[in-house]
Amino acid sequence: MLLPKRKFSCPFVLNVVLLALACAAPLLAAAPTAFAQTLPLPAHVVVVLEENHAYSQIIGSSEAPYINSLAAEGASFTNSHGIAHPSQPNYLALFSGSTQGVTSDACPNMFSAPNLASELIAASKTFTGFSEGLPFVGAEVCSSGKYARKHVPWTDFSNLPSTDNQPFTSFPTNFATLPTISWVIPDLLHDMHDGTIQQADSWLQTNLAAYVAWARTHNSLLIITWDEDNDTRANQIPTIFVGSMVKSGNYSEQIDHYSVLRTLEALYGLPYAGRSASATTITDVWQ
Numbered sequence: 001m002l003l004p005k006r007k008f009s010c011p012f013v014l015n016v017v018l019l020a021l022a023c024a025a026p027l028l029a030a031a032p033t034a035f036a037q038t039l040p041l042p043a044h045v046v047v048v049l050e051e052n053h054a055y056s057q058i059i060g061s062s063e064a065p066y067i068n069s070l071a072a073e074g075a076s077f078t079n080s081h082g083i084a085h086p087s088q089p090n091y092l093a094l095f096s097g098s099t100q101g102v103t104s105d106a107c108p109n110m111f112s113a114p115n116l117a118s119e120l121i122a123a124s125k126t127f128t129g130f131s132e133g134l135p136f137v138g139a140e141v142c143s144s145g146k147y148a149r150k151h152v153p154w155t156d157f158s159n160l161p162s163t164d165n166q167p168f169t170s171f172p173t174n175f176a177t178l179p180t181i182s183w184v185i186p187d188l189l190h191d192m193h194d195g196t197i198q199q200a201d202s203w204l205q206t207n208l209a210a211y212v213a214w215a216r217t218h219n220s221l222l223i224i225t226w227d228e229d230n231d232t233r234a235n236q237i238p239t240i241f242v243g244s245m246v247k248s249g250n251y252s253e254q255i256d257h258y259s260v261l262r263t264l265e266a267l268y269g270l271p272y273a274g275r276s277a278s279a280t281t282i283t284d285v286w287q
Helices: 010-036 065-073 087-096 117-122 197-215 257-267 274-278
Strands: 044-050 076-079 127-131 166-167 181-185 220-226 238-245 248-250
Touching: 010 166, 044 197, 044 257, 065 197, 065 220, 087 117, 087 238, 087 274, 117 181, 117 257, 127 257, 166 197, 220 257, 238 274, 257 274
Parallel strands: 044 181, 044 220, 076 248, 127 166, 127 181
Antiparallel strands: 076 238, 220 238
16 A cells, blocks of 8 residues: 655754754764874885984983984974893884894894885885995895994895895985885994994984975975983983974873884884884874
C-alpha cells in the first residue's frame, strides 16, 4: 500500500537544519586545535653534530658567539640530553633510533636496521651525509687525517647507497639543490673534539652562515646538536633549531636524540625507527 506523501512545513525543515548544525558543532570546534598542532614541511633540513660539550659550556659562552646568536634567533632547548657515553652510540641513536648495541667507539660496524636515510629513500625523498675530511665519495675507512667514521653513522648501514656518503667539499652552494635532509659532520678539529669551542664556532659560521641566511626565506631548517656532554651522568647538551618556521625562545621540555629523530620523521610523515616510536614529537617550537 502506498503511503501518503508527507508535507513538511518550513518551521520543521528549519528545525532539522538547526539540529544538524548543532550536532556538527563539536566537530567544527575541534578543527582549530588540530590545525594548531600541524607540523611544518621544510623544503630542506641540515643537521650539524658537534662533540663532547655540555649545555653550560656552550650556551652563554663568549667562545661561541655565532652559536649563541643562533640560539637567540631560534629555539634553544634547555633540557636536552645525549643517550650514552662515549660518542658513537649517540650518533647511531639519532640516526636510527637505537644504539644498535654499540657501547664503544670501535670501528667498523655494519647494520641493516631501518634508519632516517632509508626511511627518506623509501618515501621518495632524499638524504646525503657530508663529512669534512672524507677522502672520497663512499669511503668506509675508519679514519683519515681528522676524519672519523665513528661520527658518520650512515657508513654503518648496508641498506644505503654509498653515494649518499659525500665529503663536505660537495656541500652545494646552490642550497635549492640540497637533499630533503642533510647531515654535516665537521672533522675532529672543528667539532670541538680535538679543537677549541672557538674554532668550531668559527668553522660553523664560515661554512653554514650562508645556508642559515637562505633558510630564513626558503622554508628551511638548521638543527645543531651535540653527541654527548663532557662525560657526566646528566649528559645535558645544547640543541638548537633555526629556521623560518621556528618560534624563537628557550624551551624547557626534556628531549633527547630519540625526540629529535622522531620530530624529523614526523615532519615528513616517515615511519618511526627504533625507540623514536616511543619518543615525543617536538610540537611547540613551530610558527
